[in-house]
Amino acid sequence: MADITFATNPTDGALVDPAQLNDNTYKPATPTASFAELNGLVSKANMDTLAWKLRSGLIRNRSCGGGKMVGSTMNLDYLSVLNPDDGDTEGAYIPVPGCSLNFYLPRDPTVCWLTWQLTSAVDMGDLVNEPVTKFRLYVDGARVSEHSRQQPPAVYASGRHVFTDRIWSGSHMYPASAPMTQGWHNATIMYWAGSYEIRNAAEVAAGNTDEDFGGMCRFRVKNMKMFWLR
Amino acid sequence: MAHKFPKYKFKADEPISCEEINYNLRQVKDEVSGRLNEHNIKENAFTDRSDAEYDFTLHVNNEVVSFDPALAGEYASGSLSSAAIGSYPEEYLIAPDPYTDDRVTLSNNSEWQTIIQYEKYTGNSLLWVLASFQQQLYEAGVGDSAAGQYAIRIDGVIVDETVTGGLDRANDPYGESTRCQAYPYVLDLILPVTPGYHLIELVGRVPMEGDYVQPPGDTYINIFNRELIILTLDPESEAVDGDTNNFAPLVEGDAITGAIMRAPFDSIKDDMNSLDYPAIQPESLTAVHVPTTVVNSGYLAMGQSVTSTYTNFYYRYDDDTINAVTGWQYIGDGTTTLFLDTITPIDLSSVTIAGILVGVDIHVTHIDSDPGANFFESYAIIGVQFRDEVGAWHTLGKTERYVNSEGEFAVVSYPVRKNIGLRTFITIDDIIPYSEVTGLAVVVAVINRDALFTHPVTVTLQQGSLWFAAVQAGS
Numbered sequence: 001m002a003d004i005t006f007a008t009n010p011t012d013g014a015l016v017d018p019a020q021l022n023d024n025t026y027k028p029a030t031p032t033a034s035f036a037e038l039n040g041l042v043s044k045a046n047m048d049t050l051a052w053k054l055r056s057g058l059i060r061n062r063s064c065g066g067g068k069m070v071g072s073t074m075n076l077d078y079l080s081v082l083n084p085d086d087g088d089t090e091g092a093y094i095p096v097p098g099c100s101l102n103f104y105l106p107r108d109p110t111v112c113w114l115t116w117q118l119t120s121a122v123d124m125g126d127l128v129n130e131p132v133t134k135f136r137l138y139v140d141g142a143r144v145s146e147h148s149r150q151q152p153p154a155v156y157a158s159g160r161h162v163f164t165d166r167i168w169s170g171s172h173m174y175p176a177s178a179p180m181t182q183g184w185h186n187a188t189i190m191y192w193a194g195s196y197e198i199r200n201a202a203e204v205a206a207g208n209t210d211e212d213f214g215g216m217c218r219f220r221v222k223n224m225k226m227f228w229l230r
Numbered sequence: 231m232a233h234k235f236p237k238y239k240f241k242a243d244e245p246i247s248c249e250e251i252n253y254n255l256r257q258v259k260d261e262v263s264g265r266l267n268e269h270n271i272k273e274n275a276f277t278d279r280s281d282a283e284y285d286f287t288l289h290v291n292n293e294v295v296s297f298d299p300a301l302a303g304e305y306a307s308g309s310l311s312s313a314a315i316g317s318y319p320e321e322y323l324i325a326p327d328p329y330t331d332d333r334v335t336l337s338n339n340s341e342w343q344t345i346i347q348y349e350k351y352t353g354n355s356l357l358w359v360l361a362s363f364q365q366q367l368y369e370a371g372v373g374d375s376a377a378g379q380y381a382i383r384i385d386g387v388i389v390d391e392t393v394t395g396g397l398d399r400a401n402d403p404y405g406e407s408t409r410c411q412a413y414p415y416v417l418d419l420i421l422p423v424t425p426g427y428h429l430i431e432l433v434g435r436v437p438m439e440g441d442y443v444q445p446p447g448d449t450y451i452n453i454f455n456r457e458l459i460i461l462t463l464d465p466e467s468e469a470v471d472g473d474t475n476n477f478a479p480l481v482e483g484d485a486i487t488g489a490i491m492r493a494p495f496d497s498i499k500d501d502m503n504s505l506d507y508p509a510i511q512p513e514s515l516t517a518v519h520v521p522t523t524v525v526n527s528g529y530l531a532m533g534q535s536v537t538s539t540y541t542n543f544y545y546r547y548d549d550d551t552i553n554a555v556t557g558w559q560y561i562g563d564g565t566t567t568l569f570l571d572t573i574t575p576i577d578l579s580s581v582t583i584a585g586i587l588v589g590v591d592i593h594v595t596h597i598d599s600d601p602g603a604n605f606f607e608s609y610a611i612i613g614v615q616f617r618d619e620v621g622a623w624h625t626l627g628k629t630e631r632y633v634n635s636e637g638e639f640a641v642v643s644y645p646v647r648k649n650i651g652l653r654t655f656i657t658i659d660d661i662i663p664y665s666e667v668t669g670l671a672v673v674v675a676v677i678n679r680d681a682l683f684t685h686p687v688t689v690t691l692q693q694g695s696l697w698f699a700a701v702q703a704g705s
Binding site for chain 2: 003004006009010011012013014016017018019021022024025026035037038039040041042043044046047048049051052053054055056057058059060061062063064065066067068069070071072073074075106107110111113115117119121145146147148149150151152153161163164165166167168169170171172173174175176177178218220221223225226227229230
């Protein structure tokens with residue numbers, strides 16, 4: 001709104017008009033001519049912005065941004081044999097607890113980030129059938145396809161190789177040009193592990209690639225976070 | 231405060247009471263004397279960031295250490311000459327303390343030690359802490375000897391949910407460290423804090439081996455490029471003094487002239503037409519009233535289902551060259567390149583823009599070398615380039631991160647399938663003598679450090695993404 005300018009004023013030598021006082025005090029039909037502007041119409045025009053600027057102490061905490069984090073530190077073990085053989089099967093991917101987050105956005109943010117961290121290890125796989133374990137980000141039930149990662153096979157001629165553990169610290173952003181919207185959302189890392197037999201290089205060389213035995217997938221510390229700015 | 235309606239309404243042919251006028255006016259005066267809040271102030275009352283202090287919503291602080299790890303066999307800058315390390319680049323990269331430089335070498339005693347830290351004063355704030363750093367592990371033999379484990383520590387307490395690897399040693403003796411030799415870790419944390427000083431640290435350690443013995447003395451972990459970024463939302467909880475402007479009421483019995491009658495109205499009107507910040511109740515404005523602190527933002531992603539390969543050799547640290555043989559190449563999948571050249575110029579010399587928060591995630595699926603090469607010495611390196619105000623592109627050395635290939639020596643190289651993650655905060659100090667960022671891009675190169683520029687290396691990339699957000703913030 002604009003600065004207040006009274007339509008009329010009491011003048012010397014004239015009777016005070018009650019309607020004049022009433023209008024100057026409160027006349028919502030013309031709020032810039034009365035103190036009615038106070039009722040939700042005060043704006044920058046009313047501020048002495050040459051003398052001061054918006055400052056942190058005036059802003060309500062968490063109203064111009066926010067965030068949330070969940071995590072889990074316990075090891076989680078999954079048997080791959082319990083997964084569908086085909087990673088493209090509907091429902092083949094299941095959420096990783098501790099790497100999944102429900103959150104509420106109180107308004108449309110300008111930008112919103114999702115970040116996550118997942119340490120994983122497997123004791124299965126070979127160079128023929130790699131990769132054996134796959135991870136994907138799903139937001140509000142839909143796959144975000146650029147955020148897919150894979151676990152390398154872990155079993156070689158020398159046995160299970162410790163250099164095949166992996167950590168995935170990923171991030172996804174909703175920029176101002178494609179923002180997230182107000183309301184409830186969920187984000188989760190889901191995984192699928194193929195039921196490939198644990199075998200060594202000699203077995204692979206012998207052509208033993210049957211998919212009849214599962215290995216184990218282990219998730220260590222994991223977390224999921226969300227941060228948004230107005 | 232709530233909306234105000236005058237209690238008294240005056241009618242013609244009735245006496246006007248000064249006290250009734252005063253009552254009506256006091257309601258308004260009280261309101262503009264420190265009680266204005268979200269009920270009084272219009273939606274989008276402030277739409278321009280210039281109406282706000284730089285730090286009205288956000289602080290960003292970053293602590294960064296960057297230097298050349300001599301991946302390409304020579305030191306691009308600084309005190310070390312290429313002759314000093316030219317014959318032994320491998321030793322330079324892995325040795326614990328051969329030269330005086332800014333590396334952190336983790337000791338083998340399994341104690342947490344600080345890699346980089348920052349002390350921050352906050353209000354009732356929400357922290358987003360991001361740590362991005364390059365690890366290089368050396369060990370004499372490939373076995374079960376431990377590697378690095380990292381975490382974010384706040385005020386002396388490890389935040390368990392940020393720890394890399396596992397915490398359950400009893401049931402997982404090899405699980406504390408994530409066994410990667412060359413690996414760029416990213417850790418982040420979101421945490422509400424109380425007012426006061428907070429010590430924020432990135433810490434690392436070398437856990438005991440699987441059989442509870444200390445790793446051999448020749449197991450070294452060096453940390454090279456590293457950056458700690460702290461976003462503090464709602465940085466201050468300051469008290470705001472109330473307005474002490476006096477209100478001069480009408481007095482019964484006084485002779486009331488038109489001027490005397492106008493005075494209290496005009497006084498309050500003038501207050502309302504030139505409100506100072508004490509007129510507004512502390513912590514009463516919300517997102518609907520104020521501008522965004524985000525100046526510019528963008529996101530690009532590539533390679534959902536296709537891969538791309540690169541064979542261009544890494545030339546040297548912090549080098550700008552784009553070249554298909556020796557130099558960087560832009561990363562893309564044939565459809566999308568992680569190359570943002572249509573950014574509205576971001577003037578980092580402006581005191582109103584604190585910097586640009588940038589994130590990169592690249593999926594490295596394979597690093598293949600020729601059969602005669604030492605697989606472990608094959609590296610894929612990524613970095614971030616920015617475009618200046620005249621259109622030239624420059625690499626930011628502090629953003630260089632790399633992974634290596636692993637396998638059984640001279641037998642087979644294993645699939646890599648590592649994520650190269652990077653988080654950085656670009657400030658004016660990073661781009662001087664330039665002032666504007668008009669583009670951002672992700673670049674890649676490869677090298678085999680066993681035989682520089684002779685053993686071909688091919689890196690295969692799949693999924694990748696680049697995002698940025700320039701913000702107005704204090705520090």
